[in-house]
Amino acid sequence: MAGLLYIVATPIGNLEDLSLRAAKILQSVAAVACEDTRQTAKLMAAAGAHRPLISLHEHNEKERSQELIDRMLAGEDLALVSDAGTPLISDPGFRLVEAAVAAGVRVSPIPGPSAVLSALSVSGLPTDHFAFIGFLPHKSAARQKLLESWGQIEATLIFFESPHRILETLEEIAKMYPHRRLAAARELTKIYEEILRGKAAEIHATLAARPSIKGEFTLVLERHNPEQNEANPAQPADLKADVERLMAEGKSRMDAIKLAAKRAGLNKREAYELLEQSKDKTKPI
Structure with missing residues (x-):
């Protein structure tokens, strides 16, 4: 009988967010596939799980997936984790899950932390319709093109941005969508957790006044509203x-x-x- 592949969500900052079920799964599987074995070793220690770790990242996922599929077809249960949050969400794992489904291996989610949903839930913006875009392009022209196309849909938009490009991105959003509300979340669940809310220009001014900017940002942008011209x-x-x-x-x-x-x-x-x-x-x- 074939084994299972568990997709295990892991803490995005606070280790206490690891669920009891997730810890139990990590303790019981034959091995755990992960992006960074050093990072996951800390998580495993906190969970009391002493299982072998297998490196699985964007550069080796295609080749390593077949090895893992063979182990599961032989009857082993395996787990997949990312460095932080839910696997596959702007993280490796898609090729492995795709191959597992094709091979008839059961794939089971162990839900938990997600920077996307965490930021959305505290943004103060509508949550009934939303779209996750992922990391914004590095180049300004590509970034503006993406923001222009997605900015016309009637859904709250969520995307990631690095501390190195956050000011440039906020400046572009301020020019394109000056009246839209925005939430910028960083260090979620950590000691220095911060959620900035306001127009893009306001948040830009706040961050630009700081000597340095640290932490990856999850940005939540107000949806396109066809009637907004009347209000603004x-x-x-x-x-x-x-x-x-x-x-x-x-x-x-x-x-x-x-x-x-x-x-x-x-x-x-x-x-x-x-x-x-x-x-x-x-x-x-």
Whole structure:
């Protein structure tokens, strides 16, 4: 009889968040597959689990998966963990689970901590519809393109960002979605846990004033609201400034107006009308 593959969620900072069931599974399986054996060794010690650890990361997952499948087909139960949180969520493991399903091996979830759901639950933003994007692209152009496309769906958006790029990303969000609420969570469940809430520009100002920024961020962005223009109508001066910024970046006048209108939730006719209101005879657009 084939064994099982347990997908075990692990603490995202506080070891006390490891569930009793998760600890029991880690104590009972034949071996545990993990990203970093040194990191998981600490978790295993806290759980009182003395089982062999098998390295499974993005560089060896494809090759190692078959080895693990063979062991489970031979009757062994194995567990998969990530360094923190629920495996496969912006972490390795998909190839192993895909191969296990294809081989007829039962895959069983052991639910627990998740930075995604933890940040969403304390964001103060709607939770009925949400989308997890994962890590944002490193390059600004790709990041802005992604934010523009996902920013038009009616769902709260969740994504990860590093401390090295957080200010640049917040600046981009502030330009694209100046009226949307945002929550920036870092060090969740740890001693220095922090959740910053407000508009992107406000959070940017708070972080920019610090001598250093530490900890990976989970950002939760307010959803697109088709009726938001009524609550936060686009201002002629703001639209004009956005068009001028885009033209300075090399976009044609027409493309700049189209993109600025899209960011403000306007159609082209509405955008032109606002630009007429803001027209400066000494510096026409």
